[in-house]
Amino acid sequence: RLILGLESSCDDTAAAVVRIDEHGRGTVMASVVAGQTELHADFGGVVPEIAARAHAEKLDHCVEDALHAAGITLPQIDAIAVTAGPGLIGGVVSGVMCAKGLSAATGKPLYGVNHLAGHALTPRLTDDVPYPYLMLLVSGGHCQFLLVRGPDSFDRLGGTIDDAPGEAFDKVARLLGLPQPGGPSIEKCAQGGDPKRFALPRPLLDRDGCDMSFSGLKTAVLRARDKSMAANGGLTRQDQADLAAGFQAAVVDVLAHKTCRAFAEYPAEGARGLCVAGGVAANKSIRAALETVAAEQEARFVAPPLALCTDNAAMIAFAAGEQAVLRDADDLTLSARPRWPLDTARPSMLGSGK
Ligand code: ATP
Ligand code: FE
Numbered sequence: 001r002l003i004l005g006l007e008s009s010c011d012d013t014a015a016a017v018v019r020i021d022e023h024g025r026g027t028v029m030a031s032v033v034a035g036q037t038e039l040h041a042d043f044g045g046v047v048p049e050i051a052a053r054a055h056a057e058k059l060d061h062c063v064e065d066a067l068h069a070a071g072i073t074l075p076q077i078d079a080i081a082v083t084a085g086p087g088l089i090g091g092v093v094s095g096v097m098c099a100k101g102l103s104a105a106t107g108k109p110l111y112g113v114n115h116l117a118g119h120a121l122t123p124r125l126t127d128d129v130p131y132p133y134l135m136l137l138v139s140g141g142h143c144q145f146l147l148v149r150g151p152d153s154f155d156r157l158g159g160t161i162d163d164a165p166g167e168a169f170d171k172v173a174r175l176l177g178l179p180q181p182g183g184p185s186i187e188k189c190a191q192g193g194d195p196k197r198f199a200l201p202r203p204l205l206d207r208d209g210c211d212m213s214f215s216g217l218k219t220a221v222l223r224a225r226d227k228s229m230a231a232n233g234g235l236t237r238q239d240q241a242d243l244a245a246g247f248q249a250a251v252v253d254v255l256a257h258k259t260c261r262a263f264a265e266y267p268a269e270g271a272r273g274l275c276v277a278g279g280v281a282a283n284k285s286i287r288a289a290l291e292t293v294a295a296e297q298e299a300r301f302v303a304p305p306l307a308l309c310t311d312n313a314a315m316i317a318f319a320a321g322e323q324a325v326l327r328d329a330d331d332l333t334l335s336a337r338p339r340w341p342l343d344t345a346r347p348s349m350l351g352s353g354k
Helices: 037-043 048-070 089-106 115-126 165-175 182-190 215-232 237-265 284-296 314-324
Strands: 002-007 012-020 026-035 079-085 110-114 133-138 143-150 153-159 273-277 300-302
Touching (some): 048 089, 079 089, 079 115, 110 314, 115 143, 165 182, 237 284, 284 300
Antiparallel strands (some): 002 012, 143 153
């Protein structure tokens, strides 16, 4: 089966073609992602109206490009999958409308997919990971532990109570005068730094459960920076590197400890895999720490390639393929949802917004 996927829930417009074989294994035939960074550059963040308009303009091109790259034409597609939430509603609506149009025109079944389910199921696209497995989703907008029991069955074990780690990386980079996106520039800058020079907090580390917090850490970096600047009349290269290293080490500690806790709290589930997704999973220190935790837990560590860890449409197409075994397709009443917690049912079962 060939599934065409569409994704437009944030600031990337994406289309992809995924082939699902008779064993349910997926192959990415094409995955096209058109970013919008330059459109929002002047505004210091994603502007929802601009994003929605750009998605509406770019979706058709992305679909054409994906079909072309996969070497197929629209009638050869067996199903159409689209992110139906959660996300910026204008963008989600653009994607859902486009998918409905394609479904109506071709008569092919339509599947509304939860964006987070797309991320959470990606390890099964790239590796042979059996259910259940533990998933840490860490990106610019999300941070949560999920126990993935099946294509449509997720338990949220905990997550951030304030900022997502990617957001914290971006904000701290701004504080240190490093370029955006903050993650890669902090990682690079931290290489020459002493992570122990500044004593930075590890919020909620001793607390039970898997909840995390990163906003206090960011404030602590701000204070340490200001103190250092007042003392030296500016921020030296070394201060910058030490603060970057200290911040990164704190994030690594929090994520690693909470991952241990997630395994400890759900031993009966027997999760034998630890998977990561989201842009922050690109960080080498974070990957190394999680790999160590996985080894201690005798779990397999799976980190999909970065292009499939960040927002993309291949994960949406594949998730639909996984879910199609369990459920019927959606119909043209499929609604776009700004909020859609993963541990609730899919939109067609909730009947909301119809
Ligand atoms: P979401 O997909 O959850 O809506 P998003 O689109 O912002 O959010 P991603 O594209 O998955 O998230 O990831 C982008 C984030 O990942 C940015 O905040 C960026 O700073 C962070 N990031 C990228 N590379 C690294 C790295 N090497 N170390 C730490 N963080 C990183
Ligand atoms: Fe995402």
